[in-house]
Amino acid sequence: MATKTTELATVGTHLKREATTAEGLQYLTFTLAGESYGIDILQVQEIRGWVPVTKVPNAPSFVRGVMNLRGAIVPVIDLRLRFGLESVEYTKTTVVIVVTVRSEQGGRIVGMVVDGVSDVLNINNAADIKDPPDFGTAVNTEFISGLVTIEAEMVMLLDVDRLLSIEEMFAMESIRGVDAARATA
Amino acid sequence: MATILIVDDSASMRQMVEFTLKEAGHQVMVAEDGLAALNLAKGAASDLVITDVNMPNMDGITLIRELRALPAYKFTPILTLTTESTTDKKMEGKGAGATGWIVKPFNPEKLLATVNKVLG
Amino acid sequence: MAIDIGQFVQTFFEESLEGLDIMEAGLLALPPGAADLEQINTIFRAAHSIKGGSGTFGFKEVTDFTHVMETLLDKMREGQLAVTGEAVNSLLESVDCLREMLMAVRQNTDIDNARVGDLQGRLTQLLERKGAASGTADATGHRGPVASQPLPPAGGWLIGFRPHLDLMHRGNDPVRIFRELAALGDLTVRPDFSRLPRLAEMQPEDCYLAWELELRGDAGHEAVTEVFAWVEDDCDLSIEALVETIVPPATGKTAAEEPGQGELLLERRGGDRRKSDRRGSGAAADGGSIRVGIDKVDAVINLVGELVTTQSMLSALGVDFDMDRIDKLHEALDQLDRNTRDLQEHVMRIRMLPVSSVFSRFPRMVHDISEKLGKRVELQISGEQTEIDKTVIEKIGDPLIHLVRNSLDHGIEPPGERGTKPQTGIITLNAYHKSGSIFIEVGDDGRGLDRDALRRKGLDSGLLRPGEEYSDEQIHELIFHPGLSTAKQISDVSGRGVGMDVVRRNIQDVGGNIQIASQPGRGSMITICLPLTLAILDGQLVSVGQDCYIIPLLSIVESVQIRAEAINRMAGKCEVLRFRGQHLPILRLYELFGAEDAVTDLEKGLLVVVEADGRQVGLFVDDLQGQQQVSIKSLEKNFRRVSGVAGATILGDGRVGLILDISGLIRVNNAAM
Numbered sequence: 001m002a003t004k005t006t007e008l009a010t011v012g013t014h015l016k017r018e019a020t021t022a023e024g025l026q027y028l029t030f031t032l033a034g035e036s037y038g039i040d041i042l043q044v045q046e047i048r049g050w051v052p053v054t055k056v057p058n059a060p061s062f063v064r065g066v067m068n069l070r071g072a073i074v075p076v077i078d079l080r081l082r083f084g085l086e087s088v089e090y091t092k093t094t095v096v097i098v099v100t101v102r103s104e105q106g107g108r109i110v111g112m113v114v115d116g117v118s119d120v121l122n123i124n125n126a127a128d129i130k131d132p133p134d135f136g137t138a139v140n141t142e143f144i145s146g147l148v149t150i151e152a153e154m155v156m157l158l159d160v161d162r163l164l165s166i167e168e169m170f171a172m173e174s175i176r177g178v179d180a181a182r183a184t185a
Numbered sequence: 186m187a188t189i190l191i192v193d194d195s196a197s198m199r200q201m202v203e204f205t206l207k208e209a210g211h212q213v214m215v216a217e218d219g220l221a222a223l224n225l226a227k228g229a230a231s232d233l234v235i236t237d238v239n240m241p242n243m244d245g246i247t248l249i250r251e252l253r254a255l256p257a258y259k260f261t262p263i264l265t266l267t268t269e270s271t272t273d274k275k276m277e278g279k280g281a282g283a284t285g286w287i288v289k290p291f292n293p294e295k296l297l298a299t300v301n302k303v304l305g
Numbered sequence: 306m307a308i309d310i311g312q313f314v315q316t317f318f319e320e321s322l323e324g325l326d327i328m329e330a331g332l333l334a335l336p337p338g339a340a341d342l343e344q345i346n347t348i349f350r351a352a353h354s355i356k357g358g359s360g361t362f363g364f365k366e367v368t369d370f371t372h373v374m375e376t377l378l379d380k381m382r383e384g385q386l387a388v389t390g391e392a393v394n395s396l397l398e399s400v401d402c403l404r405e406m407l408m409a410v411r412q413n414t415d416i417d418n419a420r421v422g423d424l425q426g427r428l429t430q431l432l433e434r435k436g437a438a439s440g441t442a443d444a445t446g447h448r449g450p451v452a453s454q455p456l457p458p459a460g461g462w463l464i465g466f467r468p469h470l471d472l473m474h475r476g477n478d479p480v481r482i483f484r485e486l487a488a489l490g491d492l493t494v495r496p497d498f499s500r501l502p503r504l505a506e507m508q509p510e511d512c513y514l515a516w517e518l519e520l521r522g523d524a525g526h527e528a529v530t531e532v533f534a535w536v537e538d539d540c541d542l543s544i545e546a547l548v549e550t551i552v553p554p555a556t557g558k559t560a561a562e563e564p565g566q567g568e569l570l571l572e573r574r575g576g577d578r579r580k581s582d583r584r585g586s587g588a589a590a591d592g593g594s595i596r597v598g599i600d601k602v603d604a605v606i607n608l609v610g611e612l613v614t615t616q617s618m619l620s621a622l623g624v625d626f627d628m629d630r631i632d633k634l635h636e637a638l639d640q641l642d643r644n645t646r647d648l649q650e651h652v653m654r655i656r657m658l659p660v661s662s663v664f665s666r667f668p669r670m671v672h673d674i675s676e677k678l679g680k681r682v683e684l685q686i687s688g689e690q691t692e693i694d695k696t697v698i699e700k701i702g703d704p705l706i707h708l709v710r711n712s713l714d715h716g717i718e719p720p721g722e723r724g725t726k727p728q729t730g731i732i733t734l735n736a737y738h739k740s741g742s743i744f745i746e747v748g749d750d751g752r753g754l755d756r757d758a759l760r761r762k763g764l765d766s767g768l769l770r771p772g773e774e775y776s777d778e779q780i781h782e783l784i785f786h787p788g789l790s791t792a793k794q795i796s797d798v799s800g801r802g803v804g805m806d807v808v809r810r811n812i813q814d815v816g817g818n819i820q821i822a823s824q825p826g827r828g829s830m831i832t833i834c835l836p837l838t839l840a841i842l843d844g845q846l847v848s849v850g851q852d853c854y855i856i857p858l859l860s861i862v863e864s865v866q867i868r869a870e871a872i873n874r875m876a877g878k879c880e881v882l883r884f885r886g887q888h889l890p891i892l893r894l895y896e897l898f899g900a901e902d903a904v905t906d907l908e909k910g911l912l913v914v915v916e917a918d919g920r921q922v923g924l925f926v927d928d929l930q931g932q933q934q935v936s937i938k939s940l941e942k943n944f945r946r947v948s949g950v951a952g953a954t955i956l957g958d959g960r961v962g963l964i965l966d967i968s969g970l971i972r973v974n975n976a977a978m
Contacts, residue, residue, distance in 0.1 A: 266357070
């Protein structure tokens, strides 16, 4: 397994320090198709620039492939495709956030491709987190654990464990496959 | 603090004796049969030898004879580890040159008491 | 100082279970009637160790039970008791019983006292038959009341202690004895110099002095004799009461009432036991461990030493390097390469265990089952020192059991049906290394496979086509199909036709394959081929578009260029190549794996012919790259199992390469057809 050492290639080392010292909740925020999302910083292992990965056969399209993370084989998920958004060319600012996903089989390490990393969000008062709306988001609300508004900007907090659950991703894909087959029939 | 050589083919016994004696501040050498013990003894003197009797490769009785033939072990106290049922083994050990015996089963307290008795 | 011995309980269980295996193997190898002293001694020693350990850790039931076994074995060793089949069988059952007792103690569950009592009774009976009353007394583990001791006098003891000259030759020291006595009461020591020779005649190592000791206090006779226990035979000793008038036994029961020291200890440790048990089971829950021979560890340490040397050589070169020293650099890099390979090889060996750990269970199994079936069978084991990766060892146990049971049940004929062959059937179990793989063979000299019956079943189930000729291999192959068993009767030994397909699947799961050869009336031989290790394989790198895949070298038959006219398109999409008189299905890897920018014109790429489970297919790739050893990484750990892929590895440029699962690909292809 990869070590717990947090290497924050793009955002610098302040991330880790804040994560361990602040008392409130901390979220790493990133952008995807113009929207802001946040994930629990304790689940973030590291942030890396995009490098080509090795494709895996018979996988859903949002599984870009697998990469080498210090000797461990780690799947890389394109979050735009995962949300059913339009895909874009990867650029220099495209980053892979490596997160630890908790599952019944234990912790899994998964990389997710996002448009860019923004900042660390401190939430000192849990009451600032509002329930997710059941409409009007590009993302299926079952993956959103809450909403926070910061300076008139809305940040959707994601439930990474559900979002990147391998079982769920493959279950969903097989349903989509059936739908697609019906559509073409 | 003394240097003590422990010889037993049973790992759990070895571990227990070693741990107990180290806790008491002694230096410990460990061997899993008579042959290994003899080789250790040829390289280093010790203040006390505690050996099992029934072991593969070289049993405790032969080991005691061999040890007594080494100048450095001529007067070293040697205790055999023995069970009650083998009273004759105690005597066989004595005949070979053992100082005394510790009767199995024993607990760490009893072991330490005996060791302290011998070491003074 | 309180020392918790619970931390060693786990070791005790491990070594006791090993000891039981030794006893079992020894008992099975014991020829009835003849007392093989060495063998019995080995068995005795194992029992003895278990008894000693269990006593120390306070497992009294185990101690008592082992004590009876030990006594019986001791009598056998002394030649006082015959090694009969009955005795051996009782001891074998006792081994099983003891194993269960240990498990029960380990898991803190109840011991089956009825069974223990029954066996203990049978063992005791065996001892009694020998006719020695002392044997029974010993066997029950209870000792009669201690012979009545003189009661402690009010005043104390007068001790005459006259050491033999050589007392100190055994490491004893009168001063120690005095020190101990002084701890028991008020001691006065009066030396006796009468034996002292003249200085010129004196041997410095001898003990010439004698003593008269007066111990005042209420120390018991037993306590005093205890002090002299070790030197009893090395001196003349007299212990007399100091006071003439002995107090009448008003408290006459003291000696009998006071429990012996040994019992007291057991009781106390009985109280500790629950604590140590909990600790023991906790330790049992954590991951597996390997016992590694010190020589293997030393070898690795040596290699690390060499690696360090090479590293310092390279660092030294790195300081003001110039092109003149390029040769030196190459040399050092070569050395690094060698070190790395050696180190890798030796580290892998740490995971390797002798196959004997699996084979060792078979003598007992064959003994029990052949007895049950009324067959006479001899098991011949060879190559048990062959080492196999620990993971593989764990996986092949069940398949092997199944194969041996099959041989016992269906292979070996009952006595009287073996024709001109010896009435005792032979089952062989053999393991050996050959060309980077490990082979395990299970053979028997029984009746062999029933070719006609198999053929009929093949036809009935539609696996064979009527009117076609099939080779023996093709017919024998049928036993690996689900639902096909030639056993005429269902028995509880090897059961129904479930089995051989499961066996094959299990073997394939660890990257191996299985084959059978059989001759009617002469027997069968099943050969299992296993990879040396699951962690590393020799791979052929192939390129497909931008991607690079690894094909296990062992499964590659050859690589060929394709001529378009040799290709046939079967019904549907399946392409086959006419090749050396057979039709070879073609799998286009870029299609299967969705690779981009790959060569799609069959004439412009290469066909790698691979084989698994006796079938061949051609994998179409762009080109061959190098061959290299790759370490196998799990895809499942962070992702999931992918069909057609055995695992992944890190390539030289740091990218991930997928390792193809050839037998999986062939299965998928067959299903598609």
